[in-house]
Amino acid sequence: MTLLKEPKIVIYGAGAIGITLATWMTSCGINVSLFARPKKTLLLKQKKIRILKADKEIIAPTALKTIDHIDSGETIDLLIITVKNFNLAQSSQELSRTIDRDTLILGLQNGVINQTILPKYFSNIVYGIVNYNAWSTDSTDNAHTFNWNVNINGPIIFGTPDNQLMKESQEVVGLFSRFIECKLTTHFQDDAHAKLVANLGNAVTTIIGNSHHQKSALKPLQQVLTRLTYEGVKTLKAAGFKESLSSLLPSWTLIMSSKYIPLIFTRRIFRKKLALIGSTSMATDILNKGSGVSELETINGYLLSLAEQHNIDVPYSKRLYKLCEKHFADKPFKSITSKQLKVALMFEDEEIKS
16 A cells, blocks of 8 residues: 555544645645535535635635545545544544544544554554644635634654554655655654643633733743643653654753743743744634533643653642633633733742743
8 A cells, every 4th residue: 555646535523633634635636535524514515725824825725525424344545533532532433333444544633642542443553743723714805715824833743652654654754745844753752742741831822712922921921831841841751751852842951940040031932932822722622612622631631640640740730720620611611811820820939030
C-alpha cells in the first residue's frame, strides 16, 4: 500500500481540524471525503469553504466531497480521525463495525489519551500533533461560503509512540507536505507531552471568554500561564520525559527559572506569543456550543494525574481545573476576567513578581 499515488482518504470528524484539512487536501487535488452527520453533511454540500490567515485568503472557496455513511467492508487507504478524545471511544467503536481493523489510521487529537483508546479498535495507527488553531467566522460577503480562520504556529508532527510503522508515517508526511509544513519525529512521546503542556492554557483562555487579547489581560495572564507552564514542565521532568526539540514552548531552562525571574524581563516575548493565540477547540465547545463538555479532563486532568503519580505539587493546575470544572458546567456559561482568574488561582501568602 502507498499513499503517494491516488489513495482513498476519509476524514472522520467535521470539526475545525477535519474541515480545514479536507479543504487543504481538496484544493491540491487529493482524493478525500469528509464524513459528517447527515444534518451537517447537507449544510456542507450547500456551501464552499474558504481558509483565511490573518484575515487574508490562503485557500479560495472550495467545494468538499462529503459523506454521511461508510459502507461495511469499504476499502479506505487512510482514515483520519479528528473527533476529540471525549468522543473517540464511541466513534472508534462505530467505525470498527464497518472498516477493517488493519486500515491505516491517523489519530489527530489533543493530548495523549488517544494512545490508549485507538489501539483497542485498530492495529495500524500513526499519530499527529496539530500545531494550528482554526475557528469559523460568518461569511458576510458570500452567502454560499463558510470562512475558517487559521493560526499556524508550527509544523504538524507525525510519529508513533514506539517508532513502529515508520514507513507509513513517512508516507503520511509526504502526503501532508503537499499543502502544509510537517515533519516526522522519533521522539513522539516527548513531543506529544510538550504539546499537552502548551495546551494547558486552553482552559485559561476559555474561562476568560477569549478575552486574552485585551490590553488589561496581559499581566494577569502572564502570571497565570507562566506558573501553569512551570508546573507542567516540572511534572514532565519528574515523569522522565525529555525536552522536545519541536515544542512551541520556551526552553525548559527558561521555564524552570521563570518562577524566580521578574516577569517584566520576559513580557515582550510573552506579548508576542499571546498575540498568536486564537480561539481553541475548548473555547468552541464551551463558548460557542455551550455543551459543558470539553477537553478539560483529557488535557488538564491528565496533567494532574501524572503529577500525582510522581508526587509533584501542582497547586495552580489543581485550582484551575476545579475552577473550570465548576464554570464550564454552568448553563449559561459565564466567563470571568483575567484579573479575577489570577486572584482565584493565587495563594494568600504568595507574591508573584511582575
